Amino acid sequence: MPGIMPGFDSKRFVNITDVQKDDFMCGVCLGILNNPFAAKCCKQLYCYDCIREWLSCSTTCPYDRSLMHISDLKRSDTVADQMQDLVIHCEYEPYGCDHTMPLKDLSQHMNNCIYDPERKCGTCGLTMGDINKHNCIELLITEKERYRRENLKLQSKLQTYKEQMFEDERHCWDDPLWCM
Ligand SMILES: [Zn+2]
Ligand SMILES: [Zn+2]
Ligand SMILES: [Zn+2]
Ligand SMILES: [Zn+2]
Structure with missing residues (x-):
């Protein structure tokens, strides 16, 4: 599936163990789960966006090929709970943000991160771009x-x-x- 990778790159996590990487891996994008959903057929875990996208062009589970419909998946609150304290780097680390936070605080940080290149500058009102070069x-x-x-x-x-x-x-x- 070109262009679709809602899961997190495991490199963004601080001190993630190999066991956690396996336990929290999405069966479609092979990244770390983002909004984990479990399949009824095989209990395999998928990012919600990944499996929804997969089922838009397939009728079977990517793992065991059982017939599958989106309603056969259930959000895994257990896995989401286990993941919420994993420490992750901000998505804008390449733009200079060195903030790390527990996964549960990520979306709040992303909404306020001053390194977001799409953010509008509070002073000039234009798109921020790279904050270090913004003038x-x-x-x-x-x-x-x-x-x-x-x-x-x-x-x-x-x-x-x-x-x-x-x-x-x-x-x-x-x-x-x-x-x-
Ligand atoms: Zn995924
Ligand atoms: Zn399955
Ligand atoms: Zn940030
Ligand atoms: Zn400005």
């Missing part, structure tokens, strides 16, 4: 320049319309028949 002033100047050019383009268009109208009107006076 409000520079971005605002670039943005202003873009508006100025846009504006010039519109003005010259308006000028062309005006000239065209004037031209048409002049024809009317010079040669009333031309307009009819």
Whole structure:
């Protein structure tokens, strides 16, 4: 399944054991489970998004090929509980966030992480990008320049319309028949 990997890269976890890696592995993406669901047929665990995506183009369990429908899976609260204290790195570690937290606090952190490159800057209002390279002033100047050019383009268009109208009107006076 190209492009789909809702599970976590095991490298993001601090001190995860090999046993935990096996116990908490998704049977589809082979990453660490994200929102674990268990299959009725074989008790195999899958990320909810992984198995839902799988079943959108298959009718069988990826593990034992039993007939499977999404309603045959049940969220595994037990496994989710066992996982909630695993310590994980922020997703934006490559952008400079060195925050680690228990898995249960991850989503709250992700909503507030200042290293999120899609975040809007509180000062200039533009997309943050790489926080270490973000420069409000520079971005605002670039943005202003873009508006100025846009504006010039519109003005010259308006000028062309005006000239065209004037031209048409002049024809009317010079040669009333031309307009009819
Ligand atoms: Zn998965
Ligand atoms: Zn199965
Ligand atoms: Zn972060
Ligand atoms: Zn800014």
